[in-house]
Amino acid sequence: MLKRALLICFLVGLSNFCFAEESPTLIGGKPVAPGEYPEVIYISMKGGKCSASIVGPRTVLTAAHCARKGAKVTFQHNQNQYTAICNAPAAYPRQDHDISVCLVDKELAKPYASLASEGPKTGDNMSLIGYGCTRPGGGGGNDGVLRVGQSTVTGFSTWDIITKKNSALCYGDSGGPAFKLIGDPVNEHHYVLGVNSKGDIRSTSYLSKIYSDASKAFLTAWAEQNKAEICGLNLDCATPPPPKLCEKEYFALDAAHKQFDKALDELKFCLFTPTVSVCSAEINAVKEKHPAIADAFLKLDTCLMLE
Numbered sequence: 001m002l003k004r005a006l007l008i009c010f011l012v013g014l015s016n017f018c019f020a021e022e023s024p025t026l027i028g029g030k031p032v033a034p035g036e037y038p039e040v041i042y043i044s045m046k047g048g049k050c051s052a053s054i055v056g057p058r059t060v061l062t063a064a065h066c067a068r069k070g071a072k073v074t075f076q077h078n079q080n081q082y083t084a085i086c087n088a089p090a091a092y093p094r095q096d097h098d099i100s101v102c103l104v105d106k107e108l109a110k111p112y113a114s115l116a117s118e119g120p121k122t123g124d125n126m127s128l129i130g131y132g133c134t135r136p137g138g139g140g141g142n143d144g145v146l147r148v149g150q151s152t153v154t155g156f157s158t159w160d161i162i163t164k165k166n167s168a169l170c171y172g173d174s175g176g177p178a179f180k181l182i183g184d185p186v187n188e189h190h191y192v193l194g195v196n197s198k199g200d201i202r203s204t205s206y207l208s209k210i211y212s213d214a215s216k217a218f219l220t221a222w223a224e225q226n227k228a229e230i231c232g233l234n235l236d237c238a239t240p241p242p243p244k245l246c247e248k249e250y251f252a253l254d255a256a257h258k259q260f261d262k263a264l265d266e267l268k269f270c271l272f273t274p275t276v277s278v279c280s281a282e283i284n285a286v287k288e289k290h291p292a293i294a295d296a297f298l299k300l301d302t303c304l305m306l307e
Contacts, residue, residue, distance in 0.1 A: 027136055028167035029149030036185035039113040040146055042131045043073040051130035051176030053113050053192060056229045060102040062175030063195050064088035067100045078109050089218050096159045098197040098208040101219060103226050114232035116180055116191040119211045124153045127179040132172025136202045142172045160206040161194045169196050169205040178207040189238045246303040253296040260289040
């Protein structure tokens with residue numbers, strides 16, 4: 001019996017970098033909601049578009065087949081336009097180390113994703129994400145909509161994590177991050193386990209290992225050479241900063257002041273409107289807000305003395 005050959009395709013934009021036949025966008029995924037995965041971007045380069053992730057103040061991670069050494073990419077983030085120059089492992093494509101890192105021309109807004117220090121196990125679920133196509137064999141998508149789906153780790157090769165079922169990579173997903181499974185996309189910190197590389201555009205995906213010794217060595221050398229910061233490598237982006245001195249108390253006082261100002265405005269409006277009566281309701285509102293301000297001041301003073 002003849003076994004069906006695995007069709008390996010690189011997933012760059014709308015270009016057909018296939019060894020055999022066409023391949024897909026994120027198949028089996030769903031559009032992300034506002035506020036989810038803000039670190040994932042859609043980059044443009046000569047010859048197509050790819051997905052990518054922000055992993056530092058001026059660092060973007062994508063696939064080597066999207067951006068080789070010296071490649072220039074552009075993208076938009078938070079309504080600002082950026083340019084970046086990329087570098088990939090010197091041995092690619094002789095060695096299938098399909099990652100590329102790019103230095104951005106100016107600092108990007110947080111949040112940033114972090115590189116995972118350890119890989120997944122067989123049977124683990126992962127979140128695949130990208131801007132690519134949506135139908136098996138190619139087609140659909142590539143419409144600027146970011147999609148996410150889950151896939152299960154079934155094995156490993158020298159350079160890749162292999163996943164199957166549920167969701168699969170498609171054209172345009174190349175370079176996007178494969179995240180450690182995320183339950184709450186808004187509030188959880190996002191850890192990149194792999195970079196979207198290739199697949200059969202149906203059910204099987206290959207994700208370049210970001211946690212391997214080879215990847216760590218390449219990224220560390222690049223960061224040192226470019227004096228760049230990479231989350232999870234030489235920068236801690238997962239631990240939230242400590243709250244500022246008495247921050248909560250300042251916010252409470254500010255809110256109390258706004259309530260008091262609103263009550264005063266309503267009282268002034270009442271007093272200077274000829275047809276309105278004695279304004280008792282408005283006067284009582286001002287009186288009620290005054291203790292709130294006094295209480296807020298007291299709490300702030302107490303906090304400052306304790307500090």
